[in-house]
Amino acid sequence: MWQARNRRWASKALAAAAGGLLLGALTAGPAQAAGQGQHTALGLKALAVGQKSVDATSGSATVTIDWTVTDGTTAATDMTGDITVQEVAADGSLIGAPQDLTFSFQPRWPYQANPVAGTMASADYSYAFPVPQYAAGSTAQWAVVQVTAKDDQGGTLTVGRQKLARFGAQFTAKELIDSTGPAYDDLGLAFNQPEYLYNADASVTERYRLHVTDAESGFFRGRLVLSGPQRATASGTLQVVSDSNGTLRCGPDTYVFDTHDADCTVDVTIPAGAPAGTWSVSRVSLTDAAGNVSVTKGLSGAPVHVTQNTTLRASDFAISPAQYNNWNGFATLTVTMQPTGVRDGITSVTLLGDGCGGSVTQNPVVAPDGSISVLATVPPVYTRQCTVTGIGITDGAGDAAAYGTAFHGPALDLVATQIPDTAAPVVNSASLDTTSVPASSLPRNDVLTLDVTSFVGVTGFSLTVYDASGASVDGADGGISSVTNGPLKLLVPLHQGLAPGVYTVGFMLTDVGGLHSQYGYPNGVGSPVPGGPLLITVTDD
Known part of the structure; x- marks a missing residue:
């Protein structure tokens, strides 16, 4: 089988002028192999596509891509790489999402292509590339726009569009037209994300979630923009990517099983000292794999309170009782504080806890001494300690203050413990x-x-x-x-x-x-x- 494949590859080489295959290695710069001295760089010796035109409207069309990678390092025993295929506009600009195929000399998951002939010195690869069914127009020009590789001795190879042009590795596809960008819903803060952020000393990062749909070509990437006071903005990007295990993700902790219907998360960092006040998602921009863009502006979604605790503040925090009895049911704790700089009354207090349930108290009662009280709830029996991790306060003028690690604010020392069980029945x-x-x-x-x-x-x-x-x-x-x-x-x-x-x-x-x-x-x-x-x-x- 290997000899037969070698003969077929040799026949392709002899017919280079007719088939579009070009020989003559493109090599990367020299690299240092451990214990081997300087070696000949990795090189792309050949690259060709098997079909120059294809009808992809059925959704099952493929184009064969053949390539040869050489390696002059005798100590090298393995190589991995990536070939990027992308739609190219008439003016040469790239359109939509890059389509990647991965290869490995030693067969293993998740790499898609393995050698069909040759050795590490010169390995031949072949892969039936699945052509996307949808594009921005009824006819699309696709080309190999980048080839990268690395071996296990430190050798690397990167060949970009300019050098790849000599191979003529491109084809034309008849496509179904995708003329609309992605849609989204369920925009909000990700699970357990704080609604208060203290950014006086350091930048703070908020994680958002949204559900993206695109029935034709599928979702590719996007951007969320937050707007705050004084026309300040911050943004974060989201993109469907493949991790080292070949699993698609859209965000740091969100798996994607179908790019046509994807849940995504995106982190947005607000710089230290950025204007205090309410920050909200004001703009969502989404791009599908065909390059269509949808933009939604004028939003005020998922607001968070950013503060440096300069106008509204609080002090004299206390928790009682210091020891609680939750052996036979829930225990209730009271957390008190003394706010200052209040304008138009305190409208809301959010309390977060570790080992205990927090609370959101609207319009808390102000005691005669000016203090306010909110509650925490300790579950029965097994919770030995309740630690308050965050306190966020908002007044009627929209000013906010934030304390505790949960809100990246000044430290709190509010801990209550379970009354010990010291007496047997x-x-x-x-x-x-x-x-x-x-x-x-x-x-x-x-x-x-x-x-x-x-x-x-x-x-x-x-x-x-x-x-x-x-x-x-x-x-x-x-x-x-x-x-x-x-x-x-x-x-x-x-x-x-x-x-x-x-x-x-x-x-x-x-x-x-x-x-x-x-x-x-x-x-x-x-x-x-x-x-x-x-x-x-x-x-x-």
Whole structure:
């Protein structure tokens, strides 16, 4: 197979004038290979397209691209590269999205093309390039506009449009016309992005999300522009790109499975000291793969408050209680502060927390001393600490102040902790519903009633039935709804075939914090049962 492919490649070389294939390597500058001294650069020896015209209106057309890359470094064992194909306008300008195909000498994912013949010294590649179905016009001129490669010894190759022109690697395609740019919806702040930003000392970055659709050629790239006070602007770009694993992304954390229907994120950086006030998305510009552009202006979307805390400020932050009890339900914390420089009243306070739920309080009540209070909520049981990470304040004049790491603002020292669980459950009394049962009534359950006291609540139990020698003959365990005070009823299993005699019940209670207490176990383990041992007599019929 390799020899046959070599013969076909050689035939192409001899027919270069007829087929458009040109030989004579284009090489990059010399590079240094580790331990090898200076070596001959990588070179593009040949490049050709198999069809000069194609009808792509069905969406299934391909054009064969053949190329040869040479490498004079004997130590090199692998090479990877990229070939860029793009639509070219009549005036030579590039149109729309570049179409990339990747190749690798050693076959591996996600590279698309591998050698069909040759060695590292001169490797032949071939690939059936899928021609896009849509373009800006009914006829499109496509060309290979860049070839890059690198080997595992540090050699690199980049061949641009000017040098590639000698190969004539271009073709004409009949296309379906895409005359409209992309559309979008669902524009807003990305998940967990702050609505306040403190930029007095450093730039701040906000992440936005939007959903982009383009039914014809697919989405390519775009730009979001934010506008702030004093005609200040900031912008960020978004683009569908392929990562090192061959996966499409549109933004740093957003996968794209279809460029016709893509969710994207875009980061926009607002410089340090940029004017304070409300910054909003004012313009969205989107370009599809065919080069069509859609622009939406005059927006005021996803507003954020940028501040240096110069006009509106706050101080004397406090949180109470310092220790909370969430062992049996949600705990509520109160955060107080003293705002100054307020104009037209405080209209909103946003509180963010780590380990606890924040709040947005509209028009908070102002206490006689001028302070205001907002709430944080701590989930039950397992949250050991609540840390306030951000406080954002807005007044009626539109001024804002921001504090805490969540808003990149001055540090806050607002931490509350869970009241520790230091006391195991206590049993005040214990009794069995039945103390004597005939053997013929087995199997059955007796009922153990306990009067318990537990600061955090009993949530688990285990009990064991022992014979006269202290050997376990039955038992049960499990979880229960939390009981802090009062009666707790547990079932004591007595299995069929239990021999007549006297049996003792021992039990252990575990609270929600993991502390436990034991009662009635043999050999003095734990505590004695209040009121005496729990005895069940199994009698003959």
